[in-house]
Amino acid sequence: MSNGFSLDAIDREILFHLRQDGRLTNAELAKRVGLTPPPCLRRLKRLETEGVITGYRAVINPDAVGRGLEVMIDVEVYANDLKTIQALEDTLASYEEVVEFRRMFGRPDYFLRVAVADHAAYEAFLTGKLTGLPGILRVESHLTMKKIKTDS
Known part of the structure; x- marks a missing residue:
């Protein structure tokens, strides 16, 4: 404000x-x-x-659009050069499966929230897009048992 x-x-x-x-x-x-x-x-x-209200949006049922499985991912990196970090951030931000992407203080370095259709789609995302990206040291996946409170 x-x-x-x-x-x-x-x-x-x-x-x-x-x-x-x-x-x-x-x-x-x-x-x-x-x-x-x-x-x-x-x-x-x-x-x-004043920028208090920054926009309006529709809240979409994830199951209705084939994104019923949500996975929280911790990502740690080994890279410390700005070029590699920027390339990694640009790549991760470009993936349509990534619905939230944050750089964190401390560990993990990044937090991703990924929405996909099912476990097979998550495996395809993990092995085909995430694993092996330059700069990534470790990836840890967390599957939600139950949503208790969400803002959307």
Whole structure:
């Protein structure tokens, strides 16, 4: 947030309701937060302009699009030169199976969240795309037993 912009209780309430249902009309959102539509729309536009709201998206059922198996992967690297690291990051970020990619402080060096259809598709991803990439020292896969809480 730029220029000392701070959120008040109504802004937080707007964000809460939009996280629950990003398709709310301005009129319905205004009603839920106790405003009339014009000031609600001004607040919404301000939240977008200030970068608090960075976009809107559809939440897709992974099973419906053939991505029902989600695997968390720890990746450690041995490379310490910027060129190899950048090439590795570019390659991993380009894979459509990779739905989240983070560089971490400490170990592991990277965290990947991969979504594929099934175990065979994960094996194909692991052996065909991940294993053997220059700079990778170790890969450790973690399969989810149960999702307890997720933001999406």
